[in-house]
Amino acid sequence: MSTSSATALSPFRAWLGVAAITASLFVFVTTELMPVGLLTPISASLTVSVGIAGMMVTAYGISAGVGVPFIVAWTRKVNRRMLLAVLLAVLAIGNLVTALAADFALVLAARLIMGFVHGVFWAIGVAMAMRLVPEDKASKAAAVVLSGMSVATVLGVPLGTFIEDLTDWRTTFLIWSGLSLVAFLAVVAAVPSLPSRSAIPVREVFQLPVKNGRLRVVMFTVALYVLGHFGVYTFIRPFMEHSASVSAALITGLLIVFGVGGAVGNFIAGHTVNKNMRVTFIVACTGLVVSLLLLLAIGDTIVGLAVAVVLWGVSFGAANLCQVNMMLAAAPDTFEAAMSLNTMGYNISIALGALLGGLFANNFGLAGAVWFGVALTAAALLATFGSHRDAARSSAEGDLVSSS
The missing domain is CATH 1.20.1250.20 (MFS general substrate transporter like domains)
Incomplete structure (x- = not known):
């Protein structure tokens, strides 16, 4: 690079x-x-x-x-x-x-x-x-x-x-x-x-996901975990107020803890992503799923909220660093163009996550928004496993063809 x-x-x-x-x-x-x-x-x-x-x-x-x-x-x-x-x-x-x-x-x-x-x-x-x-x-x-x-x-x-x-x-x-x-x-x-x-011309930018299957998978996976995260994060204050009756000051403190956790996650992933990017992302996505499940299971207590929020922040920070490296690995020669598409998809996913999370919250209660987040972050995890199996299968088929 x-x-x-x-x-x-x-x-x-x-x-x-x-x-x-x-x-x-x-x-x-x-x-x-x-x-x-x-x-x-x-x-x-x-x-x-x-x-x-x-x-x-x-x-x-x-x-x-x-x-x-x-x-x-x-x-x-x-x-x-x-x-x-x-x-x-x-x-x-x-x-x-x-x-x-x-x-x-x-x-x-x-x-x-x-x-x-x-x-x-x-x-x-x-x-x-x-x-x-x-x-x-x-x-x-x-x-x-x-x-x-x-x-x-x-x-x-x-x-x-x-x-x-x-x-x-x-x-x-x-x-x-x-x-x-x-x-x-x-x-x-x-x-x-x-x-x-x-950087490349506009017409080539939008052709990248069509021509580059690996990039397409990365963008899809990123969209899934961002949808899930913001589907919950948008409504985290009312969830905390409803589940644990915490004060506004404590909510501010927990959100600060979330941000600090994000910095810690960035730092940890910065040391591990070069060693094994896929495993780092899998661990981060697993952390997202587990943290949201903890919100549902023990989020009615202050200690439970704190544990869930810390894990959530660390996992989200690590996932964000991984997705940058995943974009680079998928499109090393057109990284800026790929990142521009990723930025567009990321922001659209934020808006859609908030919208869909709100629909679930309105129809199934605030816990419904959290379950929406669990489903989408788990889908991102499954997509990562699936993409690895597809890559392994393609590699095996390539070896078979070359040997024959």
Whole structure:
């Protein structure tokens, strides 16, 4: 995965570049999540309902998924360092516009544009970090970058809410505009030139899953576990309140524990995925299934909730790192294009997971949403076993043909 320019870097310079990309991921994800804790003051200030204000999150997520394959393909000849710098500049301007906007329409437009650049970052950012270091360190670089998502998940909503309590919601976005600028400067200073090398035209992007059976299986498997995870995670607060009658403060604490667990899972998988990627993913998916079953079995106690949430966070963090490496293994020569499709599928799966989980919760109670998650994560596990058997059968048939 490394380039000749990357291997020429000193270890310090290489990991400094990885740190700059990790900081970029942090500001992207916190920008995405912050409105969740600010909907009430934003809706009051801009005279819209809380439900309408929630479109700040929805629009961001939709644009992050739908636009990415096209933008990555259209910018396929742009140096990736320059492209990342532009993405961060747009993020800084978008947060500034949000902070100064006089009406909600302008805020929503800014969020839509920021969502597009967020999706592009997911397609190129992890790949850039993996190119900066020697090939045997690529998985660790990916783990470091993805830890930025875990930290952002832990801090995004509570930090935004805390700053708003001290000042106001506009100051919160103004500060994030400044942080986006800091990340921009870090990328300019620390990330070396990285010419684009694996992006392809739009028409070829959407042909990849048709031509590449292994990629198709990976995308299907990722969609299954993401559907299952978010089908439950979207409703975790009401589940906790209903099953164990926990306070809002304790729920916040458990969600922080979940985020920390995700960082731990990234770290562990970063050490094991190179040794055996398939086993690492199987263990992660098994952990997802078991953690959701524990929610149903012992989630009516605080200790039971804590155990389930810790295992859930660790497993989800490990699975997320595995899926990046699985995409690379399936499409090494078209990694950015494959990641753009994966980003689109991932975001669509988040939206569908929340929708389908809600349908199960409405019709079968909150436990129904958890059972939905169990079924989908178990299906991802079975798909992994099935794909291995198919690969083994194809290999055996190939050996038979060659021997004859």
